[in-house]
Amino acid sequence: MNKEDWNEFAQDYYDSQKESNTMIVQDLAAYLRDEELLPAKSFVDVAGGAGRYLSLAKEIEQYELIDFSEEMLSYAKHEARQMSITNCQFILQEFTEFLHENKTYELVFSAANPALVSCEQLEKLRRKATKACLILRVVLSEDDVFVPLERDFDIEESDPNSSPVVMDRFEEYLSKKHIPYKRKEFTYVSQEEINLSFLRAYYAEIQDDPRFQSYLQELFQSDETILSTNKLTYRLLTIY
Template identity: 35%
Template sequence: MLNQQTAQFWDEFASEYYAIQQETFTTITTDIAHYLEKIGVLPTQDFVDLAGGYGKYIPTILPYVGKYYLVDFSKEMLQLAETLYPKPNIERILTTQTEFFTYSATNQYDCVFSALNPAMRQIEEVIQALRISERYACFVELVSDTEELFTEIEPITQTKEAQLFLTNVTRFATDQGIPWHKKRFTYTTQTMIEKTFALDYFAEDIQQDPTVLAKIESFYQGKESREVCHEVQFELVVLVK
């Protein structure tokens, strides 16, 4: 039931999510592809993108692979991928990650890839990704997302979970004698934010906690607007079989 509800959410959210993703200020998909090429993961024959959604990584990784398997449990996401990337060497697979692991054979695919995947959080899932891959298992997570003032008032807790997951992955790999690579990608941007916008954005928080207003006043230092620095950090861990 939970999978059905989650899939329904992503079906309804697919188009909006795609639009949001187009507004990114990072070049993470290109940078990931170039790094995977640098360490020898790419080019490869069979590439599995777990929980790949609409295929965010297809444009940068497809040129390096013979067959791209896009796995997701949202029908609308996969239909969007078909519209965006009507390529004959892309196979769209509508299934859950658990089901995909169940019917995939050991060493069936050259490389298994998972990026910002909420279903990839336990070592048991990492073990399954390794099992079905013949050469590499890759995991990408957003490990830091900070924006001056805003994250000071509203910390983003999901990144801590992602950091812990990747720490557990490298610890597991080390314990098992599995070679691994790790690479961090950092991106920053500056945006001019009006003080009135911040006051409106945090209006409810100000009512509940007077220290929020003090933080806003301290940040703007009597100015009506200030540049706000937004920094995001992604981390890639590659396990080598």
């Protein structure tokens, strides 16, 4: 998405961030402490969006959050106020512009950054870190209701931001270049209630397919709601 799209999407993104019940922020902080990367003097959150990882600033002297969306930064500033964080600088900047700057930080961090896709970008990013470069992305996001159905009906849409494709590419590059790194994965399992009428409306385009009706009957039987189990896995690459 371009800047305009991200500005329009900012509120929905922030709302979903607040509704998330995973412990990724807390677990990430604990892991970085165990690795003796926190506390730190300087830290930059690249493509930091609405400030999901701002609580890390409590263990950092100088924290910068960079994003190219004015609306995302607005929500990040709001989040900082909510947490009484005063040591964070918010910078409106394109990712490519940031990569070409000479400034360095102890820790360079980028989570779920859709603009970070090439090994050339990764190389520029890691050279800006004096201690470690931290790349975090979702590598698995699936459930036992929607995913099987969409695969059976061949309507599943691939999303590089919720698959291991990019991270696998980065690991292959790091290994080939003999660049030291560590991989750590965080997996969360949750359940949510799914309503029969919601599923029918959600897949309205296949509503008349007898296979779909059969799938619903087998799934719900005589119930109106079922529990869907969701699995979400984040992968962190700590590059030294």
